[in-house]
Amino acid sequence: RGNMQLSILIPSHRGDLLACSRIFQACSWAGPNLEVIVRDNSGNAFKRSLLAHIKRDHCNIIHVEPCTALENHTEIVRLAKGNYIYVIADDDFAFDRAITSLPSLLDRHVNDRSVAGIIGTYVVEHSNGSTIVGYDNVDSEDVTARVSSYLAYQGVNVLYYSPIRRDLSQRIFAFTGAMPFRFPFHDQIICLLCLLNGKFARLKRLMYLYDISDWDQAAVAQR
Numbered sequence: 001r002g003n004m005q006l007s008i009l010i011p012s013h014r015g016d017l018l019a020c021s022r023i024f025q026a027c028s029w030a031g032p033n034l035e036v037i038v039r040d041n042s043g044n045a046f047k048r049s050l051l052a053h054i055k056r057d058h059c060n061i062i063h064v065e066p067c068t069a070l071e072n073h074t075e076i077v078r079l080a081k082g083n084y085i086y087v088i089a090d091d092d093f094a095f096d097r098a099i100t101s102l103p104s105l106l107d108r109h110v111n112d113r114s115v116a117g118i119i120g121t122y123v124v125e126h127s128n129g130s131t132i133v134g135y136d137n138v139d140s141e142d143v144t145a146r147v148s149s150y151l152a153y154q155g156v157n158v159l160y161y162s163p164i165r166r167d168l169s170q171r172i173f174a175f176t177g178a179m180p181f182r183f184p185f186h187d188q189i190i191c192l193l194c195l196l197n198g199k200f201a202r203l204k205r206l207m208y209l210y211d212i213s214d215w216d217q218a219a220v221a222q223r
Helices: 017-027 045-051 069-079 096-109 143-152 166-177 186-197 218-222
Strands: 006-012 034-040 059-063 084-087 115-126 129-133 199-211
Touching (some): 006 069, 006 096, 034 069, 143 186
Parallel strands (some): 034 059
């Protein structure tokens, strides 16, 4: 697995131009220490023909038959070679400078097993405005401080959209996958387990934009 520090993973289903533009943007980040893998299960012929124009080293676009979101996520993680993986949704936005600066930050922490992941600053788009959010103390050596800060945070779980050490992510995903049922709050369990395993090194940049404007009202979210 060599020197590959980071795998950007996009399990994609949407077939519109916005989703395709996010994939094109992500492929521009690929380099010797950052690979980009896209697994498209849309079955959309237009999307497939459009993405066929992407030719770049360390960039792997795979088209598969329509399948569940869980299968798409599981299979794309199996393909990752990076020490850390970062799963990005095709309807959100990641900041270029943050992403391309991640491998050098990860290189400084690759042998420090106390670092479970990387945390940045996040933008959350709501139907009535935008907010910039972050977490206190998740970079602390003290596990109690990390967990307390996470549990005290009042907002959407943007910590889920963070680069995580690959072997840790695989262990936690296998654990949640062994549960008899799947619930919407599994992302919170995953993040809690990550924090119990280690701290998050801080990237002092805007890293990710999470758009919840289509489902931030309770009635719409329940549907």
